Amino acid sequence: MKLHELKQKRNTIATDMRALNEKIGDNPWTDEQRTGWNKAKSELEALDERIAREEELRRQDQTYVDENEEEQRNNQDPDKDPQQDEKRGQIFDKWMRHGASELSSEERKALRELRAQGVAPDEKGGYTVPDTFLAKVVEQMKSYGGIASVAQILTTSDGRTMEWATADGTAEVGVLLGENEEAGEEDTEFGMDSLGALKMTSRIIRVSNELLQDSAIDMEAYLARRIAERIGRGEARYLIQGTGTGTPKQPKGLKASVTGTTQTAAAGAVKWQEILALKHSIDPAYRRGPKFRLAFNDNTLKLISEMEDGQ
Secondary structure (H helix, E strand, O other): OHHHHHOOOOHHHHHHHHHHHHHHHOOOOHHHHHHHHHHHHHHHHHHHHHHHHHHHHHHHHHHHHHHHHHHHHHHHHHHHOOOHHHHHHHHHHHHHHHHHHHHOOOHHHHHHHOOOOOOOOOOOOOOOHHHHHHHHHHHHHHHHHHHHHHHHOOOOOOOOOOEEEEOOOOOOOOOOOOOOOOOOOOOOOOEEEEEEOOOOOEEEEEEEEHHHHHOOOOHHHHHHHHHHHHHHHHHHHHEEEOEOOOOOOOOOOOHHHHHOOOOOOOOOOOOHHHHHHHHHHOHHHHOOOOOOOOOHHHHHHHHHHHOOOOO
């Protein structure tokens, strides 16, 4: 029985024991119930011992592989032993289809050896993604999209919709009271808004065997850069132009969220007075915020840079 099967069986027995205990509650136990409990307890203890032994064997296998990884990398050549190469290929295929929990200790060891056979540990792809890979993608996405660099980034454990209360108190003003006058009432109205999870893909990136085998190329950095560029372009577009509707549903971008606009006198041109009007159309309470920004594309930046003082 494989390790994950042992753990599943143990969890089933433990769940049944808890259900039996809750069912009996404060009532006295019958002989039959006590016998069943003791039997389940014995099975649970036996499973714990088997699980502990299997985990210890896996730790020993991992220790051996770690201690001999450098020697294996220097001395082993998978092309010299076609049978071993085919065997490891089958093990790797099994891992991709069914996961690491389905592999025996011997298979896990062989897969670890396969990972150690290149010039770099992950030259053949490895079977784990380095923890630093995700960080590189996120940082490059920030450097690509200007809006994302000042946005509040929320990291969640799942994709469930987050909801929060909203309230507009800008029209609520305190009033003076005369002596012995009773204060009036004015309720605050609350609304609800939500932020759901959306899925974006960089699309599949095909990499040739020659590129994989070229030790002069940092494949991790290469793929991180390409993924970041693709997702960064898509993200930057939807952060501005996302409608909040459609199939698949788009995020609600800035264009669909603004409630007030300032229109320029001429298309493709902007005056300094119009920029000031736009700035002061925003309430000072927002302008004083640490992340207050003026956002525009590169063509607008060019027009602003070309402005001349008429005096």
